Amino acid sequence: MAYHSGYGAHGSKHRARAAPDPPPLFDDTSGAYSSQPGGYPAPGADVAFSVNHLLGDPVASVAMAYGSSIASHGKDMVHKELHRFVSMNKLKYFFAVDTAYVAKKLGLLVFPYTHQNWEVQPSRDVPVPPRQDLNAPDLYIPTMAFITYVLLAGMALGIQKRFSPEVLGLCASTALVWVVMEVLALLLGAYLATVRSDLSIFHLLAYSGYKYVGMILSVLTGLLFGSDGYYVALAWTSSSLMYFIVRSLRTAALGPDNMGGPAPRQRLQLYLTLGAAAFQPLIIYWLTFHLVR
């Protein structure tokens, strides 16, 4: 029912602009909507218009209008709560990528041995977006890689005739839980070793999400070339990912002022980075071996 009224409301916007004859139950905000095509629609006002035509029963129409106003109020509340935890501007920084950056970064993830300069460009106030700096982390690749991994897992299970939607959900939630645990462990380690606090939670999420690219490659080679191909790809992607993480996190964690700072702390940071890197192949193996049997 709510589905129905929602779609009917969208269709009535044409009428709302052309002939404002019916007495509005709510304020006519559809004019504001049409002048900003990028803004959010106002469902309350539109349902009022459509309800007049679709239902003759006034009680039901009032109930539906009330329900939709509750829905829009709920949506606003969700947005407010979400904005308290996740700052959209900070998140937008991680998605400011373009195709050239993504292609180069993917190449770097697979073959990082020839890359010379791992320093992130220094910035005065605003961090340099990933478009202009190859070494900056982004969240587009990890997100897409995660989704591709889940779909690939479903496909691999389907090929082995072991597919069902519940198993797909199980795969997705298992991978998500591992990501969350790894990010929490890295945060704890960074806190204990008092690493420079430039590494926000999104940075750590990005770095722990890069291993999904390696996972996808391993699963694909495993599906195409059998079990041997899977182990070869696993070894290759694990080693390149470990190298990538160690080089990137060393420069990101130590920062430009790595000369200062006591030696045991620097060693602790090094151990932390090496530990994080060594953890990656284990996770990759754990999450993919049951797909390539």
Place this chain on the structure above:
Amino acid sequence: MISKVLQDFLPLVPIVLGHTASKNEEVDQKSGGQQSKNLELILITYGKKTLTVLNPLKPADGSIMNETDLTGPILFCITLGATLLLYFFYDSLPVGLYKPAFHKAGKVQFGYVYGMSALGCLGIHTLLNLMSSSGASYGCVASVLGYCLLPMVILSSCAIFSSLQGTFGTVLALVIVGWCSLSASKFFSSALGMEGQQLLIAYPCALLYGLFALLTVF
């Protein structure tokens, strides 16, 4: 038992929605001469947008998304309903009657299709808001995605006439999915002013359309 009957009527929902939504427009168009011009404008814009979908290599101008209020998932509902209805009625024919034996008489779970398309729309909407400087509204995203579902109709009609299980079927499905996602990303990148990101938008659209093809056709 009632749920089973409801399940049988589930594919009719988009047709009903699309019809109701467009009926609201018709009722308005009849009341006044100035609205007939509106109707012509709408038809011309829909024709232009269909041509843009059907010709994925031609660059689109950014203004076609702004000419009408992109609020209506009207066309999306009609297209989706037509496709699913086609496949649903064909699926319910007994084997042997206009249906060759190789046609997979599988159960298509329409609940999954709706849930997945809603989730996919929401995901693409979030991604577009994060990646572009000016955000996109949900109705706009749903409308563009529904528009670019048009080539999928070709795929499902091919599925009726010949089995798609072999190599030819896979290649055709890949080509159609690529076509859909390229035109969708062309719409988005030209309308939201994102330069150099067309392939990045095309990839999640390709995932969505690929999943859609997998669920409905295969």
